[in-house]
Amino acid sequence: MATPDWNAVLDDLAAAGWTARVVRATRMDDIRDRVAGVLASGELPGPTAAELEGVVAFAWPAGVTEPRAVVVGATARPLTRATLTLDGETREVVVPPHYAGYRTVPDGLAAALSAALAPSGASAARFEPPLKTLAACAGLARYGRNNIAYVQGSLGSYLMLAAAVTDAAPPADDVWGEPQQLDRCERCSACLRACPSGAIRADRFLLQTDRCLTGVNEDEAPFPDWVDPAWHHCAVGCLRCQQACPENAGVDLVVAPAEVFDDDETAAVLAATPAEELGAATRDKLCRCGLDYSPTLIARNLRVLLGR
Ligand code: SF4
Ligand code: SF4
Structure with missing residues (x-):
């Protein structure tokens, strides 16, 4: 399968509301090593590496027979609100932006990627690796001191991350490196x-x-x-x-x-x-x-x- 025009694909994703980067699927080995290293360091309380396997998916999803590239994307999300009624009086409570749609919104990246790659015959499926680490290593996001992922510019931290894997050939010059913090x-x-x-x-x-x-x-x-x-x-x-x-x-x-x-x-x-x-x-x-x-x-x- 020929390498798609990734610039055009990323433009299509942007038109669908996703700021995105694409990396080689083999980069997931590095993600796994990084997560295991942080857990082993004892610097953070949290799940063991074995427990983590049940929380995030390092295994490739069904539907893509030969995973070759991973796309990670961020999309803007709104602050949501609920007005509760108690004894006839109302109280409004707020919910931070990344909660509403957490089950379904990430499907939008895989759907947009599938549509963008359709002419090349490639397929795509939603994938759930550690998204912040992936976004940071791929140069999509930077970490703030609050451990939150920021996509500088129009999104800031009010976003939802998602990933998708595809059998389309990755670009030869994918960006990958150490996670960066905000200057x-x-x-x-x-x-x-x-x-x-x-x-x-x-x-x-x-x-x-x-x-x-x-x-x-x-x-x-x-x-x-x-x-x-x-x-x-x-x-x-x-x-x-x-x-x-x-x-x-x-x-x-x-x-x-x-x-x-x-x-x-x-x-x-x-x-x-x-x-x-x-x-x-x-x-x-x-x-x-x-x-x-x-x-x-x-x-x-x-x-x-x-x-x-
Ligand atoms: S710029 Fe960095 S240090 Fe300042 S509020 Fe944002 S995350 Fe915190
Ligand atoms: S780091 Fe502090 S301010 Fe930020 S979400 Fe946690 S408790 Fe709230």
């Missing part, structure tokens, strides 16, 4: 000052992930004693460092219309009602505002936000 981090401490939990430290660049509020409120485990309930300001996750970051100052963050939950719907969500027991309309609203996973986790977070 601005050398002279900036805005996120450090904004972080409520002390997860961003002055004495090292690596985030202290076990102190990050996002990790805490994305986890089913009870909140640790050191978490001040007043720190929570999102239905899940945390936005403080991203909102404080000057790299995001020029980003045109879209704020989605609030999904409104009436008294009965709010009560059902706060009661951690399983999705299959909710009405279809309620499920759709939860999906649109990014609250469509673990009902117990979401209910716990919302109860803290609402002081219930």
